[in-house]
Amino acid sequence: MSRGFSSSYRIRLLAALVLAGFGVVGGQLLRLHIFDRAARLAEINRARHEVVIERARRGDIFDAHGDTLATSRTKVALAIDPWALDDLLAAEKKEPRRELLRLAEQEKRVTLAGLLGMPVAALEKYYTPVTRDPRPDENVDSHNLTSEGRVKVRFVKFNEGVEESLYTRLTDGKNYPQADKKTSTPTPPAGLVGARYSVRTYPQGQLAAHVVGFINKDEQPVTGVESFADFYLRGADGWRESDKDGRGRELAQFRTREAPAADGYSVVLSLDAAVQHMVEQELTQVATKFQPQKATIIVSDAHTGFILALANWPTFDLNNYNAPNPAGERALRNVAVADYLEPGSTFKIVASSGALNEGLVSPQTRFDCSLAEVMYNGKSRALPKEDHVFAAPLSVAEIISHSSNKGAAQLGMLLGEERLYGYARAFGFGETTGLPRIYPETPGLLANWKKWSGSDITRIPMGHTVAATPLQIHMAMGVIASGGELLRPQLVREVRDAAGVAIYNFGRDVRHRAISETTARTMAQMLMGVVSSEGTAPDAAIPGFEVAGKTGTTQKLVDGQYSSTHHVASFVGFFPASRPAVVISVIVDDGHPPGGGTAYGRLVAAPSFKRLGEQLISYLDIKPVSASATPGLFALEGGRR
Amino acid sequence: MKTLTKTRAAASLSLLAAVVLIGSGGVTGVGIVWARQQIAATASRAQVLKKRLDQAERSLAELNTALTAEQTAPALERRNVEWQLGLVPLREPQVVRVAAADEQLFAGRRGRGLFTDFTPAANLALSAPSARFAVNLPRR
Numbered sequence: 001m002s003r004g005f006s007s008s009y010r011i012r013l014l015a016a017l018v019l020a021g022f023g024v025v026g027g028q029l030l031r032l033h034i035f036d037r038a039a040r041l042a043e044i045n046r047a048r049h050e051v052v053i054e055r056a057r058r059g060d061i062f063d064a065h066g067d068t069l070a071t072s073r074t075k076v077a078l079a080i081d082p083w084a085l086d087d088l089l090a091a092e093k094k095e096p097r098r099e100l101l102r103l104a105e106q107e108k109r110v111t112l113a114g115l116l117g118m119p120v121a122a123l124e125k126y127y128t129p130v131t132r133d134p135r136p137d138e139n140v141d142s143h144n145l146t147s148e149g150r151v152k153v154r155f156v157k158f159n160e161g162v163e164e165s166l167y168t169r170l171t172d173g174k175n176y177p178q179a180d181k182k183t184s185t186p187t188p189p190a191g192l193v194g195a196r197y198s199v200r201t202y203p204q205g206q207l208a209a210h211v212v213g214f215i216n217k218d219e220q221p222v223t224g225v226e227s228f229a230d231f232y233l234r235g236a237d238g239w240r241e242s243d244k245d246g247r248g249r250e251l252a253q254f255r256t257r258e259a260p261a262a263d264g265y266s267v268v269l270s271l272d273a274a275v276q277h278m279v280e281q282e283l284t285q286v287a288t289k290f291q292p293q294k295a296t297i298i299v300s301d302a303h304t305g306f307i308l309a310l311a312n313w314p315t316f317d318l319n320n321y322n323a324p325n326p327a328g329e330r331a332l333r334n335v336a337v338a339d340y341l342e343p344g345s346t347f348k349i350v351a352s353s354g355a356l357n358e359g360l361v362s363p364q365t366r367f368d369c370s371l372a373e374v375m376y377n378g379k380s381r382a383l384p385k386e387d388h389v390f391a392a393p394l395s396v397a398e399i400i401s402h403s404s405n406k407g408a409a410q411l412g413m414l415l416g417e418e419r420l421y422g423y424a425r426a427f428g429f430g431e432t433t434g435l436p437r438i439y440p441e442t443p444g445l446l447a448n449w450k451k452w453s454g455s456d457i458t459r460i461p462m463g464h465t466v467a468a469t470p471l472q473i474h475m476a477m478g479v480i481a482s483g484g485e486l487l488r489p490q491l492v493r494e495v496r497d498a499a500g501v502a503i504y505n506f507g508r509d510v511r512h513r514a515i516s517e518t519t520a521r522t523m524a525q526m527l528m529g530v531v532s533s534e535g536t537a538p539d540a541a542i543p544g545f546e547v548a549g550k551t552g553t554t555q556k557l558v559d560g561q562y563s564s565t566h567h568v569a570s571f572v573g574f575f576p577a578s579r580p581a582v583v584i585s586v587i588v589d590d591g592h593p594p595g596g597g598t599a600y601g602r603l604v605a606a607p608s609f610k611r612l613g614e615q616l617i618s619y620l621d622i623k624p625v626s627a628s629a630t631p632g633l634f635a636l637e638g639g640r641r
Numbered sequence: 642m643k644t645l646t647k648t649r650a651a652a653s654l655s656l657l658a659a660v661v662l663i664g665s666g667g668v669t670g671v672g673i674v675w676a677r678q679q680i681a682a683t684a685s686r687a688q689v690l691k692k693r694l695d696q697a698e699r700s701l702a703e704l705n706t707a708l709t710a711e712q713t714a715p716a717l718e719r720r721n722v723e724w725q726l727g728l729v730p731l732r733e734p735q736v737v738r739v740a741a742a743d744e745q746l747f748a749g750r751r752g753r754g755l756f757t758d759f760t761p762a763a764n765l766a767l768s769a770p771s772a773r774f775a776v777n778l779p780r781r
Binding site for chain 1: 677680681683684685687688696699700702703705706709710712713714715730731732733734735736738
């Protein structure tokens with residue numbers, strides 16, 4: 001160390017300046033880290049910090065065989081940033097190069113229009129720079145402001161959504177001519193912006209529209225399984241906290257906290273897409289031939305109550321649920337559970353089952369069905385009119401097969417109000433069926449027996465002055481098919497997690513026993529008479545198979561009066577009668593037979609039952625129950641017993 | 642002199658310590674920066690892979706939807722018409738249910754062929770095979 005070094009005035013000055021510098025730095029550090037800490041952190045957080053939401057994928061809906069009925073996928077809405085071209089050209093200093101870029105971008109737009117299949121002029125329109133007034137308190141970057149102080153609009157949407165594959169092509173620069181042929185990074189047209197969004201898709205279109213339901217534009221489930229099973233389907237969105245760079249790109253290394261998205265569960269329905277298709281085809285035929293106001297067909301498994309198909313007419317396309325429909329909003333209505341009608345003669349199974357179950361009659365017990373009135377509880381009661389005159393007394397089996405109103409009324413009177421009401425309830429009338437809430441279900445109308453009028457005991461047994469939904473009528477017939485138990489109609493078979501593992505299975509659900517097994521078997525045998533040549537619906541018979549069923553033809557109430565021209569025709573049945581496999585209901589409201597005349601159940605509904613039955617035999621491999629069929633079955637099973 | 646030497650030694654030691662400190666601090670700093678760089682690069686790579694995975698999943702969803710749409714009943718019926726395949730759904734009236742036991746039916750059919758090789762007589766052809774094959778029937 002020299003003396004000059006240690007005593008130099010300049011050195012001292014330098015030292016003082018350095019110290020002062022350190023002091024300033026220290027002061028700034030104090031200010032930034034202690035005094036202004038909160039404000040600075042808030043600014044950094046605003047500029048860099050971001051919370052990214054990870055959308056959970058909504059689960060799929062499958063039919064019983066795994067065919068997709070509803071699924072989720074993404075689409076990309078396309079937009080133009082009309083200022084992007086200006087920005088691109090402004091960044092280029094040399095005029096010739098700028099001109100080259102401009103021409104190249106023009107060519108790219110022509111290619112883009114070609115890829116999208118739209119006129120170039122229509123696309124060019126979106127490239128016209130647009131501005132807007134700034135909103136109050138809007139903090140706009142100077143880069144996004146024009147010299148007049150207006151905000152540059154950088155997102156002008158021109159396409160509602162393209163498929164992922166097309167978007168990949170649109171954004172791949174290799175598909176466009178480039179200004180510089182040797183460029184290492186070919187770019188798509190300047191200003192092309194994509195906004196990805198999730199869409200619910202129904203690959204089967206209108207198939208099972210009323211069962212599957214749909215998601216509206218706000219991604220809210222509206223009806224159907226989409227609504228009922230939303231809890232399982234919707235999943236839980238995830239999120240992550242991280243930082244972003246100056247261009248708004250996430251800096252993955254600064255991720256701090258993360259909660260992964262949990263995709264929704266998938267729901268497997270009992271519905272069979274093939275059976276549903278058969279049913280919908282049949283409904284289309286019915287609609288074409290009879291021009292009804294509405295119609296419903298339901299097919300269910302006789303043993304379990306699982307619904308195999310449920311369709312209404314008119315219907316709608318799930319992918320375009322808000323598209324104009326000739327039937328208007330009626331098309332969205334799930335008639336099978338939301339509308340009620342007088343069940344008519346199909347209700348006769350209640351009085352006859354009840355009388356048999358109570359041991360009051362046997363199938364051979366005869367009633368005089370030519371009487372105009374009978375005495376009941378000491379008063380004379382007028383019996384309902386018949387379509388035919390039955391001169392000879394009819395047995396209970398014949399009352400069923402000939403659908404005698406007077407006979408049914410007498411069976412009802414044998415039971416009495418309280419027991420008839422009890423059996424009607426036991427068959428599921430007057431209360432909702434317990435079907436998963438895919439649509440608001442009505443319980444129908446069945447007044448308590450204490451409130452019945454004097455004539456109700458003669459009218460209710462034939463299905464008048466009561467009202468039921470098509471599904472209630474279907475499930476009531478299901479009581480006989482299942483051997484006397486009222487089953488809960490079910491649609492969901494299984495809930496699976498995102499990995500496809502079943503986490504919940506639904507099985508047969510018996511609500512209660514309505515009648516004994518013996519009564520059910522006797523009823524099934526009697527109902528076979530309906531499709532015999534002497535019965536009301538020989539057109540429903542399937543050769544080689546024991547078909548049991550019941551027709552129904554109800555006059556509709558028009559302006560408070562029973563109309564003679566508007567009818568609800570129905571046929572509800574099952575087969576094979578001694579080993580039921582399927583229950584089928586065909587209900588046609590206000591059909592008009594081509595040749596005119598009354599739309600009887602045997603004319604309008606029974607043939608549909610037969611056609612469907614014939615297809616289901618092959619598809620579901622339903623075996624005829626007869627002695628002759630047994631050896632064949634034995635051979636198919638490889639001779640093992 | 643001795644004091645001066647000691648002072649110099651201390652200064653040298655301090656200088657050495659400072660150099661070591663600065664050196665090790667630098668190395669540590671570089672190490673930290675390098676590690677952070679690696680973390681950033683790995684995170685970026687993971688992010689790129691995640692994006693590719695997401696893109697693949699999106700493409701898969703689109704493909705699955707398209708496949709399902711092509712396999713729906715209306716689509717298959719349309720193809721049936723377009724390609725003139727002439728396929729019709731199977732219905733019960735098209736099925737001939739055989740009342741006889743399958744074993745006897747097959748045996749009869751096969752035996753009839755065998756027997757006609759030997760005897761052209763119709764009565765023998767009908768009666769003989771059933772007797773011949775009856776012995777081959779599996780025991781029940």
